[in-house]
Amino acid sequence: MDKQFEEWHTEIMQQIHAAQTLSELQSLRSHWLGRRGIITLAMKGLSSLSIEERRSQGQQLNALRETVLDLLTSRQQEMEMAEETTQLQREQFDMTLPGSWPQTGLLHPITRTRRFIEDVFLRMGFSLEYGPEIEHEWYNFEALNMPANHPARDMQDSFFINVPGMVLRTHTSPVQIRAMKKYQGRLPVRIIAPGRAFRRDDDATHVPMFFQVEGLVIDHGITLADLKGTLTTMAQELLGTDIRTRFRPSYFPFTEPSVEMDVTCASCGGTGCRVCKGTGWVEILGSGMVHPVVLTNGGYDPSQVSGFAFGLGIERLAMRIFGIDDLRLLYQNDMQFLSQFQSYIGRPIL
Known part of the structure; x- marks a missing residue:
């Protein structure tokens, strides 16, 4: 070499x-x-x-x-x-070291409440329906008896998107029209529609994104008594037979007559606090008899059939079930706060 x-x-x-x-x-x-x-x-x-x-x-x-x-x-x-x-x-393994328990997951209180509501109504003969969260203004407003420039729209501050005629739905009520279009005049109609809705609200009992359950019943001879009986049964199933409720006259453009349903405040038990604004009551839903214009827009003859509808706020019901005094706590993703409901056994949550 x-x-x-x-x-x-x-x-x-x-x-x-x-x-x-x-x-x-x-x-x-x-x-x-x-x-x-x-x-x-x-x-x-x-x-x-x-x-x-x-x-x-x-x-x-x-x-x-x-x-x-x-x-x-x-x-x-x-x-x-x-x-x-x-x-x-x-890095020898020490058999004497104590083990560690894996963290157990749980369903969010809102999800548990929604499943509970669905179970109650499914046992009452209702079926589930769903609709898009980005909704056309016709379904969200016009078809529900709220034409353009109608003052009732001021009650629902909306999030509009950069597509003409489209909006983040302000309630789950558009599913009423979509369900009626789907059934095409068939009777009876008994549906609930759980889902998210969006409004520019933010306080102890309102958040910009929230969950609702819309309910709709259409058949021959439906009256306000059917509405009251259904909602009273629902409240007793969800909150116990000793729950106090009340119905107050109200206004919704898509129902006539219209009523709001209140339940005893979970925070003060009815004595009055900041959550219930000193009244002792918390509104959990609005309801009423379906307006003839809405029935017509859905393809039904208001001279032949009638119906009732309601919109239930899931968060407010969760507050009542779990004893929460500020709705915003449900959306802060605080595991220490949410984990306290893991062993909750007050009501049979599914």
């Missing part, structure tokens, strides 16, 4: 043996075999030699290169194995 190559071989052996870390080994690899390494540049310089010298030195350089690669690879494997052994010795 050429004397220069023998010196390189000896030097490489010494350097690889002296290397103590993988980073030092990588530096040696770059120094000798990298793009500008000593052996690499020597191989590039073979082109300036004669054919005989090129053949002789080329064979020696290739042999040296292969030897260096083998030495580097072997030394790297030794270092990695030694490092792994050291780490295993340092």
Whole structure:
């Protein structure tokens, strides 16, 4: 072997043996075999030699290169194995250490309340219907007897999007029209429509994004007595037979006559507090007999059939069931707050 190559071989052996870390080994690899390494540049310089010298030195350089690669690879494997052994010795498993319990998940109080409501109405013969959250203004307003520039729209501050005629639905009531269109005049209609709605409200009993359950019944001879009986049964199933309720006259453009249903405030038990604004009552839903215009827009003849509808706020009902005094707490994702309802057994939550 050429004397220069023998010196390189000896030097490489010494350097690889002296290397103590993988980073030092990588530096040696770059120094000798990298793009500008000593052996690499020597191989590039073979082109300036004669054919005989090129053949002789080329064979020696290739042999040296292969030897260096083998030495580097072997030394790297030794270092990695030694490092792994050291780490295993340092991280021995201690059987005496106490174990850790995995954190148990749970359904959000709003989801649990929604499932409870659905169970109650499904047992009463209702079916589930759903509608889009980005709704056309015709379904959200016009079809529900709220034409453009109608003052009733001021009651529902809306989030509009950059698509003409489309809005984040302000209530789940548009599902009434979609359900009537789906049934195409068939009777009876008994549906509930759970889902999200959006309004620019934010206080102890209102949030910009909230959940509702819309209810609709259409058939021959439906009266306000059917509405009151259904909602009273629902309240007793959800809140207990000792719950106090009251119905107050109200106004909704899509029902006539219209009533609001209140239940005893969960925070003060009816004595008056900031949640119920000192009245002792908290409104949980609005309802009434379906307006003839709405029936007509849905494809039904108001002279032949009648119906009632209601919109139930799930958050307010969850506040009543779980004893929460501020609706906004439900949306702060505070696990310490939410976890207190994990073992809740006051009512049979599904």
